[in-house]
Amino acid sequence: MLLLALDTATPAVTVALHDGTSVVAESGQVDARRHGELLLPAVDRVLREAGTGLDAVTGIVVGTGPGPYTGLRVGLMTADTFGLALGVPVHGVCTLDGLAYAAEDVEGPFVVATDARRKEVYWARYQDARTRLTGPAVDRPADIAEEIAGLPAVGAGALLYPDTFADPRGPEHVSAGALAALAAERLAAGEELDEPRPLYLRRPDAQVPKNYKVVTPK
Template identity: 70%
Template sequence: MLLLAFDTATPAVTAALHDGERVLAESTVVDARRHGELLVPAVDRVLTAARAEMALVTGIVVGVGPGPYTGLRVGLVTAAAFGDALDVPVYGLCTLDGLAWAAGEAGLDGPFVVATDARRKEVYWARYDGPGHRVTEPAVDRPADIAEQVAGVPAVGAGAHLYPEVFADRRADPAHQSAGALAGLAVHRMTTGEPFAPALPLYLRRPDAQVPAGYKAVLPR
């Protein structure tokens, strides 16, 4: 087994190789505006560091969000292209689940909350009983609207650190997504037979970009 995992649903552009037992190489760059420029070089770095060839990859693991439209689609389109070119399966995983798994690797058990920055003064979030067990569906909300639901519960993720008045018990790790943890979660699910998400974007809301209305026609009538 050789899994290539990556996620672009958060400001962290992260990629990793996993052989089914351990992470062979990982690269993470935090830059919210350059997902398209950074992902393929990150994949190249982990392949080089692990002294592996793309042809040896047996599966692609990709974070499906929730996340902002522009960054998220970079990872999903790349995953689809790699899967098609290599003729290997593409496994989708909720980005929040990857962060929850990383929290478990950092020693957090449960219950806890994962929250990422959704912009517009909102967070993407979900609640967990443990690193591999999500108990609520991923959602996007204003922090003040979920204050009662997350009160007194440890929280991880960059979204939690943006709103300390709501997420009082914030944990330092993990702040950003880890492709290595995402791959580890994928191996766990393969071993236990748990289902994967479709490799389709989990947006939870409409994109910021809108088709302009009322523009002038430029073609002659």
């Protein structure tokens, strides 16, 4: 097994290779505006560090969000393209699940929250690092304050709103290494992974103007 994992659902552009036992190589850069520019060079860098080629990959793992439309689709489209070109399966993993999995030192129930912009967060509740209880959802922090009161919180969303998330923890952004490790664990257990479909949770920021005039050729 050699899984190529990638995620662009948060400001982090992250790529990793996992051999079914451990992470072989990993790259991560935080830049919310350059997902498309940074992703393929990161893939190339990880492959070179591992001393292998793309043709050795046996499966693709991609973070499905939730996340902003523009960034999220970069990773999903790239994963689909690799899967088709290589003839290998493409597995989806919720980005929040990857963050939860990387927070194994957080005990008991906790929350994962990422920045959804518009003064909102993408969030989910977890029983432990591997078990999601509710979500994912998108809400204003104040609207969920009572529901999550007293729970540790992981992710950039928690750090942005300390008045709501009273006990913010790391990691701040997801890592492809954690996504790959979680996917490898689930596959080894015979579990089915999600389809590589985006969890947008709301409409994209860009909208066609209401009074837009369609011009058709005469």
